Amino acid sequence: xxxxxxxxxxxxxxxxxxxxxxxxxxxxxxxxxxxxxxxxxxxxxxxxxxxxxxxxxxxxxxxxxxxxxxxxxxxxxxxxxxxxxxxxxxxxxxxxxxxxxxxxxxxxxxxxxxxxxxxxxxxxxxxxxxxxxxxxxxxxxxxxxxxxxxxxxxxxxxxxxxxxxxxxxxxxxxxxxxxxxxxxxxxxxxxxxxxxxxxxxxxxxxxxxxxxxxxxxxxxxxxxxxxxxxxxxxxxxxxxxxxxxxxxxxxxxxxxxxxxxxxxxxxxxxxxxxxxxxxxxxxxxxxxxxxxxxxx
Amino acid sequence: xxxxxxxxxxxxxxxxxxxxxxxxxxxxxxxxxxxxxxxxxxxxxxxxxxxxxxxxxxxxxxxxxxxxxxxxxxxxxxxxxxxxxxxxxxxxxxxxxxxxxxxxxxxxxxxxxxxxxxxxxxxxxxxxxxxxxxxxxxxxxxxxxxxxxxxxxxxxxxxxxxxxxxxxxxxxxxxxxxxxxxxxxxxxxxxxxxxxxxxxxxxxxxxxxxxxxxxxxxxxxxxxxxxxxxxxxxxxxxxxxxxxxxxxxxxxxxxxxxxxxxxxxxxxxxxxxxxxxxxxxxxxxxxxx
Numbered sequence: 001x002x003x004x005x006x007x008x009x010x011x012x013x014x015x016x017x018x019x020x021x022x023x024x025x026x027x028x029x030x031x032x033x034x035x036x037x038x039x040x041x042x043x044x045x046x047x048x049x050x051x052x053x054x055x056x057x058x059x060x061x062x063x064x065x066x067x068x069x070x071x072x073x074x075x076x077x078x079x080x081x082x083x084x085x086x087x088x089x090x091x092x093x094x095x096x097x098x099x100x101x102x103x104x105x106x107x108x109x110x111x112x113x114x115x116x117x118x119x120x121x122x123x124x125x126x127x128x129x130x131x132x133x134x135x136x137x138x139x140x141x142x143x144x145x146x147x148x149x150x151x152x153x154x155x156x157x158x159x160x161x162x163x164x165x166x167x168x169x170x171x172x173x174x175x176x177x178x179x180x181x182x183x184x185x186x187x188x189x190x191x192x193x194x195x196x197x198x199x200x201x202x203x204x205x206x207x208x209x210x211x212x213x214x215x216x217x218x219x220x221x222x223x224x225x226x227x228x229x230x231x232x233x234x235x236x237x238x239x240x241x242x243x244x245x246x247x248x249x250x251x252x253x254x255x256x257x258x259x260x261x262x263x264x265x266x267x268x269x270x271x272x273x274x275x276x277x278x279x280x281x282x283x284x285x286x287x288x289x290x291x292x293x294x295x296x
Numbered sequence: 297x298x299x300x301x302x303x304x305x306x307x308x309x310x311x312x313x314x315x316x317x318x319x320x321x322x323x324x325x326x327x328x329x330x331x332x333x334x335x336x337x338x339x340x341x342x343x344x345x346x347x348x349x350x351x352x353x354x355x356x357x358x359x360x361x362x363x364x365x366x367x368x369x370x371x372x373x374x375x376x377x378x379x380x381x382x383x384x385x386x387x388x389x390x391x392x393x394x395x396x397x398x399x400x401x402x403x404x405x406x407x408x409x410x411x412x413x414x415x416x417x418x419x420x421x422x423x424x425x426x427x428x429x430x431x432x433x434x435x436x437x438x439x440x441x442x443x444x445x446x447x448x449x450x451x452x453x454x455x456x457x458x459x460x461x462x463x464x465x466x467x468x469x470x471x472x473x474x475x476x477x478x479x480x481x482x483x484x485x486x487x488x489x490x491x492x493x494x495x496x497x498x499x500x501x502x503x504x505x506x507x508x509x510x511x512x513x514x515x516x517x518x519x520x521x522x523x524x525x526x527x528x529x530x531x532x533x534x535x536x537x538x539x540x541x542x543x544x545x546x547x548x549x550x551x552x553x554x555x556x557x558x559x560x561x562x563x564x565x566x567x568x569x570x571x572x573x574x575x576x577x578x579x580x581x582x583x584x585x
Contacts, residue, residue: 221543248428
């Protein structure tokens with residue numbers, strides 16, 4: 001019902017509005033906060049980035065508002081994650097009535113299969129949890145920006161190279177941190193399976209009480225399985241995420257007497273002045289919380 | 297074998313015991329509420345009130361996150377305001393109750409959605425209000441049990457005028473002025489049960505646990521007291537069955553409880569001792585002579 005109303009208001013607002021940008025910066029729309037940060041890093045002063053799904057919000061259940069369609073209509077470039085993460089984006093672009101260039105940031109990465117295929121077409125979309133994938137995201141985005149704005153190509157290439165160096169440092173830092181944690185304690189439990197790529201890239205085991213999408217409701221069988229597993233494998237700690245329901249994690253913690261570690265950021269950044277204001281800050285926050293809880 | 301299926305899950309897991317206790321507490325209050333709603337031809341009022349509560353709870357969530365107190369207060373306030381306004385408009389204008397209730401719950405829903413989006417957050421109302429029957433902590437259980445207690449005591453106090461208003465509101469009006477007050481008090485208890493229910497099952501599913509057992513009970517007895525007993529029993533059986541099926545088959549728990557109640561409802565339509573579909577179809581022996 002809400003969705004249908006949204007589409008109507010979208011169409012109306014696009015027909016009425018859509019003023020042109022006054023300055024000559026390149027308008028770019030990113031589907032969610034993490035991509036927005038990466039685009040900003042590479043685009044720098046030459047672009048204005050607006051983000052559809054903002055800080056601390058859940059892209060799985062996003063409802064576009066009229067001004068979202070307006071921003072899409074005004075954008076020259078739309079950056080999406082792909083892998084079924086933003087099920088609503090195609091309709092939004094169609095409803096905006098324009099044809100901005102659309103680039104799928106996850107193009108060329110090696111996708112992993114999700115455990116169950118609720119809503120994501122069988123692929124796990126949370127690829128940015130592996131820094132190696134984000135290096136590819138950065139290259140893809142830089143190429144797209146250079147195509148839209150050829151005059152800035154050198155600038156984008158320079159900024160991309162600087163960002164790639166920061167990502168390399170981040171990757172090395174994560175690997176060093178994980179190496180310090182004893183192998184039998186490298187286990188991660190959070191409230192939804194957002195860390196599949198992280199676990200695969202950095203050698204951790206991941207267990208989650210829900211399916212891969214935050215839309216599904218857990219069954220008693222799943223919860224029982226996890227409690228048994230925590231008890232059997234002596235898992236040291238579990239973590240909260242910034243976008244999912246913490247009540248279930250708290251119940252499991254009560255029942256197994258394991259500690260609840262700090263808050264991990266999975267699908268969205270925090271507000272700019274928060275603990276995870278940028279992609280790099282987010283990954284650093286997560287690894288810091290993991291070290292706190294998992295180091296013996 | 298029976299032990300493994302029925303008892304062992306509750307012995308092994310604390311969350312299973314909590315889910316059972318919570319759902320049982322909810323069934324105790326829901327049984328009588330549902331029967332009176334049905335007898336007063338207000339079966340859809342529960343659904344309307346559930347929508348009226350939703351925005352209040354969502355606003356509570358916006359202010360304080362997943363706080364039991366704020367979400368409960370928000371839901372109660374929104375529910376009471378809608379019930380009072382609808383009652384008032386019904387008494388002083390020509391509108392029937394269903395019409396005024398429909399307009400006020402729609403206003404409440406639209407107002408809630410607007411406030412939520414003004415705050416700039418993408419909280420999906422239905423997502424937040426997905427109850428989590430598997431994650432009931434102590435305060436939530438106390439709220440559920442407290443709501444059931446208040447409901448039962450209150451209904452016992454107003455039982456006579458309430459039954460009278462169901463069957464003959466004109467007569468009640470001629471002997472007592474309590475009719476309006478009883479009606480309002482009843483709506484307050486309905487709101488209380490829906491708010492308690494959304495912590496366990498989510499608002500819309502909570503309506504299911506209130507209405508389905510009551511409607512099913514209609515097929516087993518014509519006596520109001522008996523109907524309340526049967527409805528409560530059906531609620532309890534569906535709760536336990538739903539939780540167990542969710543455990544063994546890996547289905548989401550809240551909807552499974554409602555589906556269990558729905559199955560009992562369909563069984564009752566067919567097999568019910570009163571007006572069940574099956575009995576007229578069978579040849580009746582005592583008519584042969």
